[in-house]
Amino acid sequence: MSEIKIALLGLGTVGTGVYSSLLKRKPEIEQLLGKKIRVSGILIKNPAKSRSEYQKAPLYSEFEKILDKEAPDVIIEAIGGIEPARTYITRSLEAGCHVISANKDLIARHGEELINLAKAKGARFVFEASVGGGIPVLRTLRELLRINKVQHVEGILNGTSNFILSHMRTTGSTFPEALELAQQKGYAEPDPTNDIEGLDAFYKAMVLSQWIYGVQPLWEEAEVKGIGTVRLEEIQLAEQLGLRLKHLVLLDDSLGLKVKPVLVDSEHPLYGVEGVDNAVRIQTDLLGCLTLQGPGAGAEATASAIVEDFLSLYESGSVYQDKPAVSEVAQRKQAKEGTTYLLIGEKEHISGEAISALQLQGAVLDTVSLPEASLVALLYAGDLPESPLPFTSIYPVRLSAASEVAEEVLL
Ligand SMILES: NC(=O)C1=CN([C@@H]2O[C@H](COP(=O)(O)OP(=O)(O)OC[C@H]3O[C@@H](n4cnc5c(N)ncnc54)[C@H](OP(=O)(O)O)[C@@H]3O)[C@@H](O)[C@H]2O)C=CC1
Numbered sequence: 001m002s003e004i005k006i007a008l009l010g011l012g013t014v015g016t017g018v019y020s021s022l023l024k025r026k027p028e029i030e031q032l033l034g035k036k037i038r039v040s041g042i043l044i045k046n047p048a049k050s051r052s053e054y055q056k057a058p059l060y061s062e063f064e065k066i067l068d069k070e071a072p073d074v075i076i077e078a079i080g081g082i083e084p085a086r087t088y089i090t091r092s093l094e095a096g097c098h099v100i101s102a103n104k105d106l107i108a109r110h111g112e113e114l115i116n117l118a119k120a121k122g123a124r125f126v127f128e129a130s131v132g133g134g135i136p137v138l139r140t141l142r143e144l145l146r147i148n149k150v151q152h153v154e155g156i157l158n159g160t161s162n163f164i165l166s167h168m169r170t171t172g173s174t175f176p177e178a179l180e181l182a183q184q185k186g187y188a189e190p191d192p193t194n195d196i197e198g199l200d201a202f203y204k205a206m207v208l209s210q211w212i213y214g215v216q217p218l219w220e221e222a223e224v225k226g227i228g229t230v231r232l233e234e235i236q237l238a239e240q241l242g243l244r245l246k247h248l249v250l251l252d253d254s255l256g257l258k259v260k261p262v263l264v265d266s267e268h269p270l271y272g273v274e275g276v277d278n279a280v281r282i283q284t285d286l287l288g289c290l291t292l293q294g295p296g297a298g299a300e301a302t303a304s305a306i307v308e309d310f311l312s313l314y315e316s317g318s319v320y321q322d323k324p325a326v327s328e329v330a331q332r333k334q335a336k337e338g339t340t341y342l343l344i345g346e347k348e349h350i351s352g353e354a355i356s357a358l359q360l361q362g363a364v365l366d367t368v369s370l371p372e373a374s375l376v377a378l379l380y381a382g383d384l385p386e387s388p389l390p391f392t393s394i395y396p397v398r399l400s401a402a403s404e405v406a407e408e409v410l411l
């Protein structure tokens with residue numbers, strides 16, 4: 001039986017998950033492929049770090065040695081960041097190796113260039129784990145929705161943010177406490193800034209858009225906001241109104257993109273997506289609405305997507321790796337604002353005048369406050385006045401009745 005040699009770049013959360021999944025599922029993988037598999041080398045940065053005892057493959061701290069000495073057939077990149085990952089992937093593809101990556105930052109920026117290089121070299125570059133962790137989003141879109149036109153996508157694409165918001169709400173933890181737990185569980189990036197500032201979900205949205213439409217929204221026009229300023233009291237105020245805060249990605253076929261915290265009501269399909277789960281709601285012209293949900297981060301879930309990608313490399317006739325046709329994108333549009341908001345501020349700063357200014361343009365539907373807290377929240381329907389408002393946070397609210405209307409999908 002011939003052998004497939006796999007080199008792993010990185011042995012952190014994802015790399016360790018991949019290594020142990022390959023070991024655990026070795027008999028099944030070898031039976032499916034009709035070939036032996038072997039992890040021939042692992043690239044790490046810090047040779048002094050202690051590693052798990054079960055880890056038997058040779059460790060390298062120089063990429064060239066992995067490529068030249070081990071001559072792998074497949075490289076799995078689980079380092080992260082732009083450099084040196086980009087150089088290593090480029091060199092691997094140039095050498096004719098297939099490459100699997102979970103690196104959304106890199107794929108959002110350089111995915112096209114790497115796909116083109118792979119094609120030119122008769123190799124494959126696949127990256128299911130870069131969007132939605134373990135959920136097979138890219139493959140479903142490419143293989144199972146081939147004649148559907150995707151009109152819009154609404155999703156939760158950052159596991160860390162969803163975990164933090166759920167954990168704060170269900171346990172009363174503060175933001176830093178919830179973030180620390182997400183880091184311990186291996187959900188957050190080594191530097192969690194991109195997770196909590198919305199950039200991780202933004203990169204995933206860019207990968208998704210390129211995958212679906214063959215083109216990305218203009219980076220500078222996308223609205224990107226993270227959950228870094230969310231306070232526990234705000235989550236609790238929203239809960240009193242039956243609303244949950246979710247960090248959403250909203251993308252449509254006019255290439256409007258918003259990535260931001262949004263409140264959803266209990267009828268909304270993403271209301272119950274909790275913890276580290278991600279979800280992607282895909283609205284197409286023929287099928288209608290499809291929701292894919294599952295773990296969006298973590299060692300095992302991400303390894304699942306990577307190992308499935310590995311199998312796909314050896315499937316004949318798979319269209320999964322084909323390059324998308326560039327869709328005719330309707331004129332690029334600015335995203336539309338919705339008209340329901342939760343306005344939160346200090347009670348003592350919210351004057352009668354401010355309320356009157358709101359009532360001139362809309363209606364205050366409800367008001368809630370927390371016992372012994374100085375914050376008050378107003379549920380407001382209408383346009384926001386242009387004059388400065390005395391609120392510290394303004395969250396758009398997605399009501400389920402509106403969520404089916406394509407025109408209104410971008411808040
Ligand atoms: N964590 C998750 O749930 C998910 C992560 N991803 C993506 O997977 C990738 C890896 O993430 P994760 O495993 O969490 O990250 P970690 O920080 O846990 O692991 C990174 C690994 O890469 C190695 N490394 C870093 N820099 C270099 C370098 N210059 N040369 C050689 N090795 C290097 C580190 O070596 P050393 O051990 O010596 O420090 C470490 O083993 C990222 O692109 C991330 O965005 C995607 C989906 C989910």
Ligand SMILES: N[C@@H](CC=O)C(=O)O
Pocket residue numbers: 130132133157158159160161187188189195200296297298
């Ligand atoms: N840090 C990311 C990991 C997966 O991509 C997240 O939390 O979603």
